[in-house]
Amino acid sequence: MRRRELELRDIRNFLALAETLHFGRAADRLGIAQPNLSQQIKQLEGTLGHALFERHARGVTITPVGEFFQRRAELLRDNLKDTIETAQRIGRGEEGNLIVGFSGSVMFSKASTVIERYRSGYPNVDLQLRELHANEQITQLLDGTLDISILRDGEPTEGLTIRTLMREPFVAILPQDHPLSVKKTLRPEMLKEERIVLFSPGIARLQFERILGLCLAHGFRPNIVQEAPQWATVVSLVSVGMGISIAPACTSHLNVPGVVYRPIQSDSWTSIDVGTRVELKNPAAKTFLALAQKIFGLEPRRHL
Structure with a gap:
């Protein structure tokens, strides 16, 4: 018979009992009935093949196997928490990787302020800057090398969205x-x-x-x-x-x-534009785009 795999619920239940050493208090913390908790702990011990607790009339004590399992389970819990928080930061565009292309002349505009504020506002994003001619930026946006570009006179291109940030004479x-x-x-x-x-x-x-x-x-x-x-x-x-x-x-x-x-x-006139793929997936690129639009202070024009 195939042995069942451990679940996150097993870790949560085990740690509640290991930290309280009392089925009733652990069950209250978890919000489940005490008999259900007792059964789930027995199933966990059956899966491991060893007792994690010794039961007594006044409570439980943890076994050497249980002590080892507790240390590792706490690491798993902490790692899971960190994983969830990191994933949430990436989803918000606060962490991750971002490759930005730019035309040299745009750095004499507010584009330099965009980059400066983005670096200070999102220090956990690995920001890479690549100075390229406009045609090179278009190519690298299309093939996915660049996440976003601030370019001079971005040419409307199928597969890309070009938003005008400013015009100048x-x-x-x-x-x-x-x-x-x-x-x-x-x-x-x-x-x-x-x-x-x-x-x-x-x-x-x-x-x-x-x-x-x-x-x-x-x-x-x-x-x-x-x-x-x-x-x-x-x-x-x-x-x-x-x-x-x-x-x-x-x-x-x-x-x-x-x-x-x-x-x-x-x-x-000539324009300073921001270019992305039509389907912008990188959350860090989305936050960069929003910051650029805010700093330039113009309602962007859009060409598909």
């Missing part, structure tokens, strides 16, 4: 001695004869298209003479006379000697 990045640097603001058509330093559309297609669209809307196609992978590199190339650039306004935080930033008079 464009600025022109000029060498300090450029003739247009004396102006406070620039009209886009003032840039039509300029040599442009930009990046390849293979790095961030939607951002490239938005800059291109700004130019085309004002009657010219930009003369791109040099490509660079990062905005910091673009600004540095402008500083050595390779040309000018059109960039998100936040790049003006890059304090590079020899360049100036001038607002462009246009309704065109």
